[in-house]
Amino acid sequence: MLPLEALKHYFGYEAFRPGQAEIINASLNQQDVLAILPTGGGKSICFQLPALLKPGVTLVVSPLIALMLDQVLALQKNGIPATFLNSTLAAAEARARIHSILNGEVKLLYVAPERLVSDSFTALLANIHQTVGIASFVVDEAHCVSEWGHDFRPDYRQLSRLRELFPSIPMMALTATATHCVRADITEQLSLKQPFIHVASFNRPNLYYEVIEKSRGKVSLSELTRYIKKTEGSGIIYCMSRKNVEKLASELNENGISALPYHAGLNNDTRTDHQTRFIRDDVQIMVATVAFGMGINKPDVRFVIHYDLPQTIEGYYQESGRGGRDGEPARCTLFFSPGDIKQADWFIQNKVHPETNEPLEDEQRIARQQLRQIAAYADSTLCRRTTLLGYFGEAFPGNCGQCDNCRFPKPKQDWTIEAQKFLSCVARTGERFGSRYIIDVLRGSTRDKVTKNGHETLSTFGIGLDKSIKEWQHLARSLVQQNLVNESDDGHGILTLNTLSWAVLRGQHQVWVALPNQLSKEKVTIEKEPDLGPIHTGLFQSLRTLRKELADDQGLAPYMIFTDSSLKEMARYRPCSLPSFSKITGVGDKKLEVYGSIFVKHIFTYCQQHRLHEAMPRFIPSETPTEKKPTARERTLNVCKLFQRGLYPQDIAKSLEMKVQRVYEHLADGIEAGQIPSIERLVSPERQTMMLKAFDKHGADRLKPIYEELNEQFSYEELRVMRALWKVTNRN
The missing domain is CATH 1.10.10.1390 (ATP-dependent DNA helicase RecQ)
Structure with a gap:
């Protein structure tokens, strides 16, 4: 079977997404692969489809045991022989699964990283390799390998042992987020051999990004509930502390919005239960700390709210990216107050060695640099995509039309004189300090460090008393964002001048800065999802009800039957026969066999009741009919x-x-x-x-x-x- 035929047969798609075909071909050619694809970009098919076409078993390293069941169930619903081995299985069940694997009845085997490199399991791997063959090793969420990644896991570092034990077996590493530094670290740690590397655009055009200023440093519960009620569908709300997670989940339930908490303080059974209920649409909202979300398969999250300031841009991109995995519109909202920076810095100060209780100074330094970057994003007047994608080294021209800064530009003031003062101070202090020190000099601080360096004698000492510390911080972030000054990325945040800096100092370049605290709440309205074409909404909702009933009966998440995108296509075309239904995106041969008659009967009955007809596009012949094949x-x-x-x-x-x-x-x-x-x-x-x-x-x-x-x-x-x-x- 050819790859494109397999894509339709198993997954119900007519064509590959950008990059998938190249990655799959490299895998089929036995190459190592490093693939960076955004969330919702189709990473899973990149290793699942080759696994079906290659002889032997493909081993998939997955970081979260709780998600393995859903991943495997989704594959089985597509007629794909997959299973998992982890600590949740009883000994008899584990033995039965191993027997199936050795009999060649399994194509995809999911395992956790700590299990994969244990001595007993590597012995099993050797047996599998000798008996049925290992097609490839797949490392999902590969950023966990790197200490530079936002979710480093020490167990992932041990995966290099696989290359030592099985040097001839190709390896594929996949992740949604990886800077150049993380990509290099993944390649080194996994000992990838001349890998085929594909780095897709990090842009998610279906996501709308916005930052809403907190009123008096807090998020109004009434404002939040209005937001949720106007934005239909499932949502995730991220909070920094466990206390806020519990409090907010309780308040939402009291206001008629079904919500569950999720954080590391809950026991494993409770976390698993809450995640399952959310994925299966039993509740609308998951209120969570960053402990929730990595690898989550739920494709129809319609909004992601950050109740508090995230810790890093990379973490924010990953967390907000859990919205709209199905390609449908989703909203990513960050509530922000300058006070959040102080709260986040308190967490950083508490990064101490678990045994000696000594401050982890290197980690604190890097964390503060990352905090400055995410604060600059929240405070930015630039296109949100320009900032987010720029973090990953991808240029974006701006004017995306899908963020608050592009749709509702903030009022600006000419701060050229203030910028000249700031940049002059950077120059006079020798380009050896970060913005915090520069602000101290500008405001005439007599801190020991300033006087020890003799900078109280500089002409720029004390010339910035007319602006508050927050205003100078706002200017510093704006200068960095506009590339009017360079900031080192080593955690120290040292400022150095560039060509544009000197243009400002010479009066050749004007500096415009958005006024702090000027975000207009009236303009940033919460909009419902736009009409996506001639979709019969009544039929769509009835299909969602049917899907939920079937999912509940089978103990599945609704999306495992069909995604919202497939249901919308059904509601648009109203297929009333199995041949027509087979042309719907997401309907592969297995799902046509299992669900085709049920859905066709439902659509046909609905059309009869509402005097509707099938609307599948029909072939329109040319004006000169001919029995020959058209030219x-x-x-x-x-x-x-x-x-x-x-x-x-x-x-x-x-x-x-x-x-x-x-x-x-x-x-x-x-x-x-x-x-x-x-x-x-x-x-x-x-x-x-x-x-x-x-x-x-x-x-x-x-x-x-x-x-x-x-x-x-x-x-x-x-x-x-x-x-x-x-x-x-x-x-x-």
């Missing part, structure tokens, strides 16, 4: 006609029983032939402008240079239609 030109004409009638590429693909990629190729041919006057439904004007500039620079001979120039933000399908438009534009 390429005729297929292009058919595709262009359907597009002009308002159908989208996915609809056209279903109508003409054609791959989506092929539809885009015909659309590109139609653009060049002048049959399509406008492509705004395919590519927004803003994205068109960006791509046209890249084509101007590189020409149209090859798409890969364009793809890389634009930081992999655009699909090859978009690039093909834009290449056609660029050719037409330059021809004229």
Whole structure:
């Protein structure tokens, strides 16, 4: 079976997402792989599909035992032979599973890292390898390998032993978040051999980012409940302390919102029970500390709220990224108050050695640097995506239209003079200090460190008394964000001047800074999910009810049956026969067999009751009917006609029983032939402008240079239609 055939057969998808095909091919070619794909980017298929096509068992290292059951159940529902071995199994059950593995009845085996490298288990691995063969080792959540990662786990460091014991077996490492430093550490620690490396864009276009200022340093319960009630669907609320988690969960329940707490202080059974109830839609809200979420499979989280300031940008990206894993819109809201910085710093001060109780100075220094970065994000006036993606080394042009700063710009003031004072002080102190020290000098502090360095004699000493410490801190963060001064990333946060710094000092560059505490709450409204096309909402809700009933009967999470995206497609097209139902995204052969008749009968009955008809796209023949197979030109004409009638590429693909990629190729041919006057439904004007500039620079001979120039933000399908438009534009 070819990879694309297997994708439809097992998972119900017609096409791969960007990067998946390349990763899968590398795995099938027995290469080591390091894949960085954002949450919701399809990491699982990258190792699950090769596991089905390669001989032997694929071993998957998963960090959370509580999630293994759901992961394995989801695979089994797709007709994939998978199992897990962990400490929750009785001895007899474990022996039975090992027997199935050695009999070749299992393709994917999930294990925890600490179990995988134990002596007894490595002996079992040797037996498996000799009996049925080990296809590959897969390390999921691979950032846990690195001490530079946001969730380092010492057990993951031991996985390098696998390479020593089984040097010929390929290894795949996957994660959603990894800076350049973390990627290098993963490669070294796992001893990856000339790995195929794929780093996708970290951009999640379906997520809306916003920061809302706390009123008097607190989040109003009434404001929070209004937010939740206006934003339909499941949500996660992150709090810094266990006390706040318990308190907020209780208050939400008292206000008619079903919520459960989750933190490390609860026993394992309670945490597992709460997570299961949330994943299975028995409650709407999970209120949690950062102990919750890594590897969570729930795809339909519609909002993620940070009740307190996160500890790091990487942690915030990971936590907020648990929203919208299904590709549907989700909202990521951070409630922020400058007082949160002081609270977070208190936690940092308490980072001490568990035995000696001595301060862990290196850890504290790095933690404070990370705190400055996340505080700068919260306080920023720049496009939120520019800041988040920039942290991972990815350039983003701004103006995303999907964050509060782009949609509702904050009022700004000219702070050029203040910036000149600040940068002058950086220069006069020798570019050897961080912002806190610079502010001390500007405000005339007589701290021992200032007087010991003799900086009370500088001309910049005491010239900043007209601004408060908070205002100077706000300016310092703004200067770093705007690249008007450099800040070291070694934890010390030392400021140094750059070319733009000197332009400011010479009066050649103006500095505009958003006023502190000017975020308008009236503008940042909580909006309901926009209408996503002609979806019959009554049918969609009834399908969700049917799905929940089936899931409860089978002890499953609802998404394991079908995701919301699949249900919306059913509500849009209303398939009333099994052949039509098989064309719905997410309907593979196994799910068609198990659930097809149930859902088709439900849809047919609903349509009869409401006088509706099936709306699956139909093939529209060309104006010159022929019994022969249509020519390429005729297929292009058919595709262009359907597009002009308002159908989208996915609809056209279903109508003409054609791959989506092929539809885009015909659309590109139609653009060049002048049959399509406008492509705004395919590519927004803003994205068109960006791509046209890249084509101007590189020409149209090859798409890969364009793809890389634009930081992999655009699909090859978009690039093909834009290449056609660029050719037409330059021809004229």
